Amino acid sequence: IKSLLFTYFLFSPITIxxxxxxxxxxxxxxxxxxIFYYLFHYIKKFTTYHIAILSIILSLSIFLDHRILWIFLILFFYIFVFSVYGIKGLGTSNFIIKYIKITQHNSLRRKFRGHLFxxxxxxxxFPISGFILYLTINYLIGDNFFYFYENLESKWNANTFLSIVETDTITNLKNRAVNHxxxxxxxxxxTPIYLFEIISHYKEGLKVFxxxxxxxxxxVLIKDRSLNYMSLSYYVVFIASGIASITVTQNKLFKLKIVNYLSFTFLFLISIFGEYYYLEKSNFTSEQIFYQSIINNTHNKTLQDYKNGGRFLAxxxxxxxxxxxxxxxxxxxIAYNKKNNFFIPNSSPLYKKAIINPQSTxxxxxxxxxxxxYYKYDKTETSLKxxxxxxxxxxxxxxxxxxxxxxxxxIKVLK
Structure with missing residues (x-):
């Protein structure tokens, strides 16, 4: 099964x-x-090692997208549940009964509180320390606690194309259906792998949890966004969690190996088809271009247009x-002509003045x-309109x- 999973991972359209x-x-x-790999490992043995590694991983995630730290509000509830299950020797797997037994004994209560805290x-x-370091670095370099997240020229988090555009300039994309x-x-x-893992482990309460x-x-990732235009950077969490679940699982679902192998082969084939289908239907720009140029073998003329335009300017x-x-x-x-021309991009302090009065600027x-x-993402076009x-x-x-x-x-501005 692990070999099949590795093969799927190599040839997955999302990997490509x-x-x-x-x-x-x-x-x-x-x-x-x-994140899910170490969570699944933790609920098997409730070892401090796996939760410590998870803490380090979450601290590194700050530099990709600090909004991931909002997950702590949910994780605290999860930690409470894990702490109840972490108390051994209560003779039951029912959460409510376990918690009642814990509250009725002083020694168990002390053990539970110590484990929880x-x-x-x-x-x-580690995440809180990393976040303080993140804010400090941002402020020292950019005089802004979120400089690398907000600055267009120095973004650490370029996980979506829309993340580099202010949402208030895109009036025609607000509240639109997800990828149409x-x-x-x-x-x-x-999400067939994810759904398969939920269905096949429905008796394992903690794993489903x-x-x-x-x-x-x-x-959590989209809570502070007015745009519902979501790319694979969000949906890939379904696939990653499903793969982590399969990787950690050791129990055989079927007695016959051939049935087991055929079942997972069929599952991975469905997943590959699903990823192709998603990319085909997606209206997210980079995913559109990928599908047309790689899967449909359609030559992307956009880059050549940029090259020719750069030569013209030079x-x-x-x-x-x-x-x-x-x-x-x-x-x-800009990269082609930075020695020949002076550019006023939308990150420049002169940008607003240039939009208001291009002739003098x-x-x-x-x-x-x-x-x-990229037409609907062009801030200069939108601002001029x-x-x-x-x-x-x-x-x-x-x-x-x-x-x-x-x-x-x-366009040449006539003086």
Whole structure:
């Protein structure tokens, strides 16, 4: 079974996607796996070692996404339940009966309180220390406690494309359906391993209890977001927890090995199909491009457009001419021309002034076209439109489009 699982992991569409998409998805994949791997190991023997390793892993997760620390509010309740089950020799597996027996004996109560408080200290020490270190580093470098999370040019957490765009600039994406198809379909197609583990271990209360942490985990990650546009960086927790559950499980579900192997082979084939289906239906930009370029073998012309536009700027603009653009979208052009042009990206203090009065601030403007996969994420395009609406359609400066392609256009501001 472990060999089948390893083979599935190697050839999973999500593994291929994380290897070639340039995102931090793989880091989240491994992070979620280890969180549940050590939780499952802990409920087998209730050893301090596994909870200490879990604490260290959670402390490292801060540098990917500090919002994961919200999971502590849920974990404290889980630790309470684990502490009850951690008291041995009560002759029952029923949680309520075990807790009543504990409260009726002074020695058991002291043992329970000591175990509970020591667990809270162990699981909280490293993450809290790491979070203080995280805030300190951010403040010393950027004079802001969340500098690396909020700064567009130095983000530690680039787990989703939308995380680099302010939500108040995207009016057409708010409260839209998750990836444009229902959450029920995602559950059916991308979570067969997770659901299989819940069903096959329905008699193991603690294991199901840990698996049910997954939807709570997702809620914690999206609780402070007004956007419901979720990428694989969120959904991969379903797959990671399912794989961790299979890895830790030692009991045979079937007496016949051939039935066991065939069952898991069928399960992994369904999972691969489900991941392909998800990527095919997803409207998340990077997932769209991956599916079209890797699975459909469709050549992505976007990068070539950026190369050609970069060459055009280098050849046809004067040295140190000022260009206004969204750096998170036009980064390839900026990287190609940073010695030739001066760029005002949306992270620059001059950006707001340039949007209000481009004629006095910049020489060129680069914005995405509607045919670009990044059009709805281009903050410069959105900001210029909003500024035009404020002026009731009256643009007080003249422009000329000097370069046009499917992905973007370069506009010269006439002085």
């Amino acid at each position: 996607y994380s290897a070639c998409s340039g995102t931090s998805l793989y880091a989240f994949y491994i992070l979620y796996f280890f 020591s667990m809270i200290f162990i699981i909280g020490f 198809y229902s959450f029920a379909q995602i559950i059916i197609f991308i 840990v698996l049910l942490l997954v939807p709570i985990f997702i809620f 050849i046809n603009t004067t040295l140190n001419s000022i260009v206004l653009c969204d750096k998170s979208i036009m980064y390839p052009i 910049c020489d060129y403007i680069i914005v995405s076209n509607k045919t670009s996969p 909003e500024q035009l609406q404020k002026k009731n359609g009256d643009k007080n400066y003249l422009t000329e489009t000097v370069y046009y392609c499917n992905t973007f256009k370069i």
